[in-house]
Amino acid sequence: MLKKDFQNKVCIITGAARGIGEAIARLFHQRGAKLALIDMDKDGLKKLSEELSGSKIYIGDLTQQEFVDTAIAQITKDLGPVSVLVNNAGITKDNLIGNITNQDWDRVMEVNLKAPFMLCRAVFPTMKEHKYGKIVNLISASWLGNIGQGNYSASKAGLVGLTRTMAQEFAKFNVNVNGVSPGLVDTPMIKSIPDNVKEKLINARPLKRIGKPEEIAEAVAFLASDRAAYITGQILHVDGGKSVGA
């Protein structure tokens, strides 16, 4: 049953070249998806795609409207109408508020918030036409606020607002929109966090460990499947329990 979740469904995964996106791509592949993998990391994407038979890759910067339009048109031509969109690509440019440059603010907003918006806007007409669609956006526990991540936190909180709004606007066309909010996950994104800070972060969560990309992928796969057909506008926290408690 699980294996067939994405059989013959065209599924787009952004930021698929490594980390959480790669884990999502591997899991969706196991479950039969016709995969469209997008990233700006050409080498990482090519390597993954060689392993995942039948997957297609689209290389470019998702903040560029022209690339988004070209990629969606090409995916539709190569694989067929899009059923599932996972907005996973994201970046951090951490600093205390006083030290965040306008440039770093803009880039984080463009990658984490504007690109998902442009992608959703681009795939929605097809989903509407076919009366079927699943969109899952990768949020972050930081959307609740986090020292040193003013730009990142604001971008992810914005993405929560967008997720909840799209859920309401798209529901009548049988398009579900949800978010998965990971805590600390073992990917290249967190490599720059010093060990002593990581230790503190680990201790702050009830499960006392860092999450694995595969554990995030499971939550994304559930929300992107028909098993979650009656769930929309929700944010599922996959964070070792960090977001609960007083």
Ligand SMILES: NC(=O)c1ccc[n+]([C@@H]2O[C@H](COP(=O)([O-])OP(=O)(O)OC[C@H]3O[C@@H](n4cnc5c(N)ncnc54)[C@H](O)[C@@H]3O)[C@@H](O)[C@H]2O)c1
């Ligand atoms: N790792 C964590 O602890 C953690 C925690 C919470 C949320 N997240 C979120 O999960 C998602 C994936 O995180 P990750 O840890 O796997 O990150 P990562 O840095 O390991 O991978 C991100 C991928 O996105 C791609 N990417 C970035 N900007 C792009 C752009 N403009 N166009 C195309 N591709 C682009 C990168 O090339 C990279 O392959 C992100 O949205 C992130 O904010 C991660």
